[in-house]
Every structure is written in C-alpha cells, then in structure tokens.
Amino acid sequence: MIILRIPNWLGDAVNSTSILYNLMDNKNEVTLLMKRYVFPIFKHIDGVRKIVLSERISEDIKYIRRLKAEIGFLFTPSFSSALEFFLGGVKKRVGYATDFRRLLLSDAKKPFKKGELHIVEEYRKLILPYVENKYPYPIFIKGYFKKPLMGTIGIDTGSIFGEAKNWDFDRYKKVSEYFVEMGYRVVQIGRERRKKLVDSKMVENLSGETKLEELIDVISTLQIFISGDTGSMHIASALRIPQIAIFTSTSPEWTGPLNPYSIVLRNGVDCSPCYKRKCPYGNYRCREIPTESIIASARRLIKNTENLRPVAFLDRDGT
Template identity: 25%
Template sequence: MKILVIGPSWVGDMMMSQSLYRTLKARYPEAIIDVMAPAWCRPLLSRMPEVNEAIPMPLGHGALEIGERRKLGLSLRDRRYDRAYVLPNSFKSALVPFFANIPQRTGWRGEMRYGLLNDARVLDKAAWPLMVERYVALAYDKGVMQSARDLPQPLLWPRLQVSEAEKQQMRATFRFSDERPVIGFCPGAEFGPAKRWPHYHYAALAEKLIAQGYQIALFGSAKDNDAGNQIIAALPEAQQPWCRNLAGETALEQAVVLIAACEAVVSNDSGLMHIAAALDRPLVALYGPSSPDFTPPLSHKARVIRLITGYHKVRKGEGEQGYHQSLIDITPERVNDELSSLLANQEN
C-alpha cells in the first residue's frame, strides 16, 4: 500500500502528526508512507522511521494557486498512491491528492471539501478533544472510532530518532564543555512576549542551575535571539560563559540533535517544546494564555505548569514588558522544583 499524507505547516502540528504515521505503520507494516510538507519539515520527517520520503510542498502556507496545485497533483500520478490523508482542514490542502487521482482521500471535512475528499469525516470536537487523537482517528475506517475513548491505548506518541554519535558530534561542533551536563531553555513563542515566561525568570533559573554544575543552551529562531541576550545579560558576569545563546544560530537539524543531547529542557508552549517531548527529554512546559488541553506535550517525562484555566486569546500581555501575568506568576523556584524532581527520576 502506498500512502501520501498532506502534512501540517507548523512545528508542533508536524510533530503530533507522527502519531498517525506510527499508527498506520503498525496497522499496515508493508505500507510506504510519503509526506508532503514545507521543505523546512525535512529535518523532522527524516527522523521519523515510518516516513519513506519527505516531498517538499513548494507553495506558500496561504497561497491558493489552483493551477500550480493541479500541476503538482498531476506530477504525482505516476507514483500510484492508494490512499491520501489530508491533515490540514483547508480547501487548498485537499487539492493535490484530488488532482493526483488518489482513489481514497481521507480527512476531516474542514472547509468546503465535498468531492475533494471522498472519505470525509465530520468532527465532533467534544468526542476528539486532542489534536493527536484527531490525527490517529484517521488511520481507521470511517465510523469505526466514534470517540477518542475507542482508540487503542496507549497511543503511539511522536518519537524522533537521534543517535548517541550525533549528539556527541554536535556538542563538539558547538564547543559545549564535557564537564557539565546541558539544560536546554526554549524561551521563544509565537505572537511575542504574551506567551513567554519572562526572561528574568529564565535568568534566575539559569543562575541556580549553573551554580549546581550545569551549563545552559538557549534555543529558538532568529527572532528569539534578543530574548536570549536578555537572559545572559541578567546573569552574574562570572556565570555568563556557561549560558550559550543559540537562537538563530542553528539550523533546525542542529537544534534537534542538540536538544536530544540535553539533560532536560524548560520551554514555553512552542514547537520546540513538542520536539523536546518527541525526543523523550525530561521537560518542564510553561503555559499562560495558551492551553495544554488541545496540544499538550506528549511525553511521560513532561510536567506542565499553568496557573489559570481555559483558553485566553491574547496578542499582548497585560503585565510588565508585555508578559502575561499568569506567566509572571510562575516562579523560578516552582520550575526548579519540578525540574529537580524530573532529573532525580531520570537518575533512578
């Protein structure tokens, strides 16, 4: 059986989609699974053993371009896929499998996709509260799974593969000391500081950890570099060499390997948080206005800290420097306690 998956365009969603690939491979061991997704996803897909090939989606996230999608679909006809799974809910995401003439095209009904999908499922959000459950449900025939309670347990959570040799080589490439274990911080988040734990809290936690014999690696994109610099600047001068700002300095492939080499990770709600969970790293995940109810970190080694309930759609925090008060209220002491507990469990 040959399967084409139209994958998501966000890091966290892409990570959770691996649960579908793992489930399909478990159900159909001989299946060949290709995933079409933005080219930046390749470093993630290449570490998912269930995926045969990552096919770059050359069109932008918001581009309709029906003509180009038709050409893309026609170019895939010779591959003779038996099934397609369309994970985004948009109209345009269902066009390529339709033009590729794939016999069975499965997905949640989404926006006006009648005809494009011939195996369209109607989503009852209450029956499928988690995104990962919605992805996994598509691996089963229509009507077989009525709710998340019907899915076989435990779910096959995302798991990226990184070798020990790769970890050692990447640590050497970025000149991390072998004298101290590395704790990773992911201080960035989409939509700015409202969903970030304050930089001064990260600095206070880093100060404690460096005093305990750790070194700190700060991960993120180029837009998170300033936040990383703020964290380092808030440290005592003698400790600053033990805190490295890698935000914007690493390709995604390098960041994945370095996160895998970390002893543990502290992260805001972000794509890197989901990567850390998929790498099975002890993880403290910090939530404010965004909610873990739909897309929690999928790991038994993850601890979520959140002081409020419900979802709060915000783009600007009401606290100092644009931070959300619910994140300001999470103290470095609380995070350190959770992290210490995770590290102690890791040693046992």
C-alpha cells in the same frame, strides 16, 4: 498507494510521526508530502521510502497526479491542502471539515473542539477505519541520540506564534541566573534570535542560530529542558528528555507533551486557553506562573532523573 500531508507547524509535524507505523504497514505504500523545514524530523524514520517536499501548489498537484493515490490523509487543516488532493485526483480524500473545505473532501470528518482530544488522538481517528490499528502510538525521532551532558539545562524562551503563548523573558532570565549560580550550564535555543539570558560563560546563546537538524541534536544532549508550548517542546518530548512545559494561552490537553518525564505548569486562569496570539484583555494573566514554581519543578526533575538516559520508543511494539 497512500499519500499523507504532514502538518506545517513543527510541533504538529512531530506529533504526526506517532501515526506512521500503522500507515507504513508492509501492505501499504506511503508517500509523505511536507514542507522542507520539517523534513529532518522524518529523514531517519524506518520505513519512510518516499518523501516529497512541498514547494508550490501547482508543482504539488502535478506530482500528486502522477502518484495516482487511492487514499489521501490530510493532517493539515487548510483549504489549499485539500484543493491539492482534489485537483491531484486522489480518489479518497480524508480530513477534518475545516477552513470551508468540506466539498473538496470525499470523507469530511467533523472536527473536534480544541482540547477535546489530544492532537495525536485526532490524527489517529482520522486514519481509522481505513488503516488497521496494529501498533501503539509512540512519538519518535530516530538517529539523534547522544549521551546526555549532565549539568546542562536547555531553555527555549519563546514561541513564534505570539506573545500570549510565551512565558516572560525576565522570568526565564531569573531561572537561568539561579542555575548558573548552582554551577549548571545553560543552552539557550529558539527559532528567533534573542538577547542572551545571562551574561555568563556558562550560558550559550544558540537562539536563531541552529537549523532544525542541529536543534534536534542539541536537545538530545540536555539533562533537562524548559520551554513553553513550542516546536522544541515536542522535539524534547519525542526524545524523552526530562522537561518542564509552561502553558499559558494554549491547552496541554490538546498539545501537551506525551513524555513520561515531563512536568506541565499552567496558571489556570478562567480565560485560558484562548489560543490567541495576543491577550484580548491586555493583562496576560495566563503568563503569571511564579519563577519559584519552575525552579522547584526543575530541581525535582534533576533529582529524579540523574541516572536516566533519554529513551524513545523506536520499534513497532513500543520498545
């Protein structure tokens, strides 16, 4: 019996799906422990038989004890998640030695520096050598594929992590105005409710209005998607939606989209990536990416992917 603690952040949860094929080999019985709000990511994945929704630490520990798991992999970096596995009696507790939890782990691996490896590669190294490396590592979400609506552009105007991670709202507005004038429909999404980008019937403001399952459904219909380093960026990557990913205070080497139809844009200032919620210097230079660069990249994506139907790797052989 293997138990896997799924990350709490939406983007990290999406990235963790890339490891499941190796864990869900026929020889392994796998249970996934996760927060309720990331459940829609996993509900349609073939082979997932047991999903436990984490509510309270005390209840999690009781359930883990009943499982009598041989191995537990922690894709979360927190002390509390390691404590749950420790008190739940998981025999082999595997995770990175972060957040002062080394003594709670039976196999405490040295953490990598942020950006040293892509986070998917960090997850892969965590499960080896316990699980045989048989299959490729696609990011995948199954069950939401629809024919893309040509002429529809999705925009997520911000991450809930903090100001430093967000490109300027006014610049998103200028991008939206340009494409509305060109006759495109713009769908505005995001976790938090924000004002409408453009006062036009061609702009639909769904920010703060969609549940996760609905958000995945909306993104799956887009011709292209524009966002910062957000959970929705990783969903678009998993669905192979042509996308522009704008990186400011974070690193595409660590959490960039694993999508062959993606363009990553960043300023490249020497203080980035800092991974801060707010700019320590107060100038937010990392966000100074010209609107013209986004528009030009979007036009190139549209031209190169007009006849492209979004594809995701769904099978164990990567097809």
